[in-house]
Amino acid sequence: MTPTAVDDALTRALREEWARVVASLARRFHDLDTAEDAAAEAFAVAVERWPHNGVPVNPGAWLTTTATRKAIDRIRREARREEKYEEAIRLRDDDPAPPRGAVEDDRLRLIFTCCHPALSPEARIGLTLRLVGGLTVAEIARAFLVQEATRGQRLTRAKAKIKAAAIPYRVPAEADLPARIDGVLTVLFLVFNEGYLASGPSSDPVRADLTGEAIRLARLVRDLCPTGETTGLLALMLLTEARRPARVSATSELVTLAEQDRGAWDRDLIAEGHALVRGTIADVAAGGPPPGRYQLPRS
Helix, strand or coil: CCHHHHHHHHHHHHHHHHHHHHHHHHHHHCCHHHHHHHHHHHHHHHHHHHHHHCCCCCHHHHHHHHHHHHHHHHHHHHCCHHHHHHHHHHHCCCCCCCCCCHHHCHHHHHHHHHCCCCCCHHHHHHHHHHHCCCCCHHHHHHHHCCCHHHHHHHHHHHHHHHHHCCCCCCCCCHHHHHHHHHHHHHHHHHHHHHHHCCCCCCCCCCCHHHHHHHHHHHHHHHHHCCCHHHHHHHHHHHHHHCCHHHHECCCCCECCHHHCCHHHCCHHHHHHHHHHHHHHHHHHHCCCCCCCCCCCCCC
16 A cells, blocks of 8 residues: 555544544443543544554454553553553453444434533533534634634533533433424534535545535434434435435536536435425425424425
């Protein structure tokens, strides 16, 4: 494999695995600072080793194992001697996790934690973009039009509030979902938008890892709460994502809608999106709730 190919594979692997690794560590250690710092250390090791040794067959497992060891080392350093070894032993769990359904998805847990109503809307968006979307602090700062140091301080305060308030790392109970869904949908839409047109100066113009993750999570949220709004957002994402293969030229320049090769559009995504839209129209026509902001405008 050439150095360029290794660099490209490394970049793709790290982008795709960031949210998965952070979510897995957050589930195990129940501390976002520990999860993020340990993941960052593991990714730094990957950047150092993978160009020479090659990208592992299972990058996610390699990163998660390395990050878990980094987190345990951190606990050992920071905790008191007797307590730290007991906790490290308890947290060292080499058994594979049992299969989990949608409600137990680690990244879905993480996004509901980041979007808890105890946090300000700005904090929810910033945390999700950082921990789920994998954006850098600098990229988030540009999105909010603030200084990087200011954005970093706000992210730190948001994580500290989650810890101090003992906000649970879980998907809400079914009765609490309606009150929590809107904030989650807002953030998922912003994550998707960042992938649709990335803001980072060194980023690819389109980040399929972000749009794909937003769609994956939107599917899970719709499974949890199949309302017109969750269906509408998923349909909007699918119909937009369908055009992605034609949105960027061979020279990495954005292609306008009028100039896109429609034969390159993803027909399966279009068909799925259209089916969802027709379903919401039928529900409204049958006397269901009126369309919201992610569905068709009211006539």
